[in-house]
Amino acid sequence: MQEIGFVGLxxxxxxxxxxxxxxxxxxxxFNRSREKAERLAAETGVTVVSRPSDLxxxxxxxxxxxxxxxxxxxxxxxxxxxxxxxxxIVHVSMSTVSPEISRRIGEIHTGRxxxxxxxxxxxxxxxxxSRKLWICQSGDPSAAGQIRPILETLGQGIFDFGAxxxxxxxxxxxxxxxxxxxxxxxxxxxxxxxxxxxxxxxxMEMLSSTLFDCPIxxxxxxxxxxxxxxxxxFALPLGLKDIQLVQAASVAARxxxxxxxxxxxxxxxxxxxxxxxxxxxxxxxxxxxxxxLTH
Amino acid sequence: MQEIGFVGLxxxxxxxxxxxxxxxxxxxxFNRSREKAERLAAETGVTVVSRPSDLxxxxxxxxxxxxxxxxxxxxxxxxxxxxxxxxxIVHVSMSTVSPEISRRIGEIHTGRxxxxxxxxxxxxxxxxxSRKLWICQSGDPSAAGQIRPILETLGQGIFDFGAxxxxxxxxxxxxxxxxxxxxxxxxxxxxxxxxxxxxxxxxMEMLSSTLFDCPIxxxxxxxxxxxxxxxxxFALPLGLKDIQLVQAASVAARxxxxxxxxxxxxxxxxxxxxxxxxxxxxxxxxxxxxxxLTH
Numbered sequence: 001m002q003e004i005g006f007v008g009l010x011x012x013x014x015x016x017x018x019x020x021x022x023x024x025x026x027x028x029x030f031n032r033s034r035e036k037a038e039r040l041a042a043e044t045g046v047t048v049v050s051r052p053s054d055l056x057x058x059x060x061x062x063x064x065x066x067x068x069x070x071x072x073x074x075x076x077x078x079x080x081x082x083x084x085x086x087x088x089i090v091h092v093s094m095s096t097v098s099p100e101i102s103r104r105i106g107e108i109h110t111g112r113x114x115x116x117x118x119x120x121x122x123x124x125x126x127x128x129x130s131r132k133l134w135i136c137q138s139g140d141p142s143a144a145g146q147i148r149p150i151l152e153t154l155g156q157g158i159f160d161f162g163a164x165x166x167x168x169x170x171x172x173x174x175x176x177x178x179x180x181x182x183x184x185x186x187x188x189x190x191x192x193x194x195x196x197x198x199x200x201x202x203x204m205e206m207l208s209s210t211l212f213d214c215p216i217x218x219x220x221x222x223x224x225x226x227x228x229x230x231x232x233x234f235a236l237p238l239g240l241k242d243i244q245l246v247q248a249a250s251v252a253a254r255x256x257x258x259x260x261x262x263x264x265x266x267x268x269x270x271x272x273x274x275x276x277x278x279x280x281x282x283x284x285x286x287x288x289x290x291x292x293l294t295h
Numbered sequence: 296m297q298e299i300g301f302v303g304l305x306x307x308x309x310x311x312x313x314x315x316x317x318x319x320x321x322x323x324x325f326n327r328s329r330e331k332a333e334r335l336a337a338e339t340g341v342t343v344v345s346r347p348s349d350l351x352x353x354x355x356x357x358x359x360x361x362x363x364x365x366x367x368x369x370x371x372x373x374x375x376x377x378x379x380x381x382x383x384i385v386h387v388s389m390s391t392v393s394p395e396i397s398r399r400i401g402e403i404h405t406g407r408x409x410x411x412x413x414x415x416x417x418x419x420x421x422x423x424x425s426r427k428l429w430i431c432q433s434g435d436p437s438a439a440g441q442i443r444p445i446l447e448t449l450g451q452g453i454f455d456f457g458a459x460x461x462x463x464x465x466x467x468x469x470x471x472x473x474x475x476x477x478x479x480x481x482x483x484x485x486x487x488x489x490x491x492x493x494x495x496x497x498x499m500e501m502l503s504s505t506l507f508d509c510p511i512x513x514x515x516x517x518x519x520x521x522x523x524x525x526x527x528x529f530a531l532p533l534g535l536k537d538i539q540l541v542q543a544a545s546v547a548a549r550x551x552x553x554x555x556x557x558x559x560x561x562x563x564x565x566x567x568x569x570x571x572x573x574x575x576x577x578x579x580x581x582x583x584x585x586x587x588l589t590h
Contacts, residue, residue, distance in 0.1 A: 099491070122506055134505045159501045161493055170491045171498055174484040178502065181483075181554075185476035188552040189469035192541075195548035196394070196465045198456055203466055206454045207473065210429045211417055214509035246487075253490035255586040257483040259476075262553050291550040 001025050004150065005055025005062035006046075007075055008095070009036040011233075012121070013065035015129040016094075016154050020063075021046055023153045028055050052076075053085035061090045061147060068241055069101040076105050087112045090143045092150070094119050094135075096176070098245050099166030100252075106139060106165035115140040117147060118165045120172035121155060124219075124233035132156050138167035170249060177246045180239070180263040182216050186224050187284035191291040201225045220281050227295045229275075229282035239280030240267040296320050299445065300350025300357035301341075302370055303390070304331040306528075307416070308360035310424035311389075311449050316341055318448045323350050347371075348380035356385045356442060363536055364396040371400050382407045385438045387445070389414050389430075391471065393540050394461025395547075401434060401460035410435040412442060413460045415467035416450060419514075419528035427451050433463035465544060472541045475534070475558040477511055481519050482579035486586040496520045515576055522590045524570075524577035534575030535562040
């Protein structure tokens, strides 16, 4: 099995790295807070390295799963970053970041003789753990064959959106926006039924077993109906980050998106009310607040 | 088989009446424009009557499937309406109407010794034809047993929301609102990818086969991605009527619904631009217009 460098052992990266190790890949891992990497090493025998520049080998794959544009930029261009390590690597960037940073990082890699593929994922930590992620990829087409078995170890399906490294990020942001809009629309509908004396859980069960019989409406819908937001699959500040990326992309492309603006303000209000430690779905509480409902 | 009175042979009512006739029910039908009723009679042998008051028999079921509150009120309270016919009927109102009219009509029926059940349906005319409707019902519980086999002839599932005749209407309106919000969110997401040079059909296929693998995102999504709105399953003015009912219910219950306001204005703009003859999904064109896209 080929060796893989892996950087970023957060809520998503940790189960992904664990799955790669379980599949027999020989992993070198870097994480900013080293304890997490040591924990994974104790558990699976992966090698811990002290800097991103030690992750790459000519012809080898490095996977990054980071929180935001700044973290990705740091890992590539920062001191002891990938760009100070061996050239000729294949960098698979699986973070949800802006299309702009993907394009810029792609150019840096191309300039060094590396190959760069953007491959953001859909799915919460449970989906990462059970290898049920959906992956959309774009970027250097010559790397696709080499990384396919790796991506297939991580997810249940791969969708290719061509050579522009920013394309997969746009698709990922668009999808996260559609999820955010679904959360708001479920919250509005359920507040309406609740104030009419109708059981919100029962209505959500009906919707998500008929017209909206799909993962987002089932999983998010059951949380919103029951108003349980303590279990954090996707942190609220990251949700705000994504919606801000959606809005930046909408400004860049000149696409008015009124729903995105409403979701953005819901997320801001949720932070303002001191609920930033809850799952991002908790912005649905703002709809109930506005309707004078207690929860 | 028991006899059934049926009023309202529109896009939805016609296939529903046809299915009841095919299942062996002896139907008496009334339609404001009599030719449609005559056409159904020629095809299936149903009896055509000249006024709603001729549809009911004591203990018998009358189904109404009408365009709006005014039509329902006319059929019940107008000259030669149900309330001038025999008492003791079971009126099953399957139209998408306001909870207020349902409650008012329910009281009129109760006052006459009738029973009233509100049973609005989910599904477009194709679903009505193939008996794939979803039905939510509320109202007189003592009628539920008698009407169940009839509703099972029309749909694939029935959800009961208790004794308030308005409850099923609220649920139906809430669901139509969620559909409208899904249309807007798909349209915004697809305009964003299109302006980034990404194939909107491919993105929609990905979304509706993964996170959003459900009827609304598949059926509406493929129309929105391809921007084909000529085939009218649900007329745009009826979509506007429903969103107005949602807004009226939200005012009555004191539930701010910002997404509903945006969908309402999209529908108004679609009419203003002379596109009122298209399917209601066509309000998605307004998102493309705003993004400077031609279609």
